[in-house]
Amino acid sequence: MAFPDRIERTVEIAHPPAKVWAALTTAEGLGTWFGNHATIDLRKGGDAQMTWDSGDKASMRIERVEEPSVFGFTWHIYGLPDDDPRRTYVEFTLEPVGAGTRLTVVESGFAQLPEDEHQKAFGGNTDGWAHELGELVEYLNAA
């Protein structure tokens, strides 16, 4: 079994990088093709959020802003609990090709297994709801 750590796609778009850049990095753009609604604080370390009419949402932390060629962010791995620290890194690269743009997206980090996660997978046996409920009981007892 090959565990994919990295996903890469390249598409040619018949619009100049400036226009593609706006679609990737503005609330208006992200809220159209990606989410149903978006907010973004476009700077390194800034936050962005997308929400969908289904009720889903995604929070991103912006890592690279090099207009109009590189835009990178990290986000949560879909399906893992909200408090899971693991995040994948998504990087868009825009290259002018004639009057258009070659857009490459790379998402990496799916196969990461930090040391503490390793411990969690092989070590302790107290994870899960029973553990959380135990902590709740302790918290209530202490109050």
Next chain:
Amino acid sequence: MPPDVEAIAEQVFIALADPSRRGILAELASGGPATATDLADRLPITRQAIAKHLALLSEAGLVTAEPGERRRVRYRLRSAPMQVAQQFLAALARDWDGRLDALKDVLSGD
């Protein structure tokens, strides 16, 4: 890439490939920790088969035995290996093809 990720995920998928084991995991997920006897009462699986499946699930780290008398040992679900396997599914579910198509459509629409 650490080989552990693949090894853990593989064991999870092997465990999930069997309908009886899925039944046991589903029962532990919905009903909480249970003994082999409890599970045999609730599921259409013999106690002997339950014991065999619990041994495999335990080996995969998907269930853990709570301390207790042999006949009264309760098994509880462990989610950590599931979360590793979920990373694999997340990579398959990202759907960048669909998203990039949507981006192209939006840009050519105006």
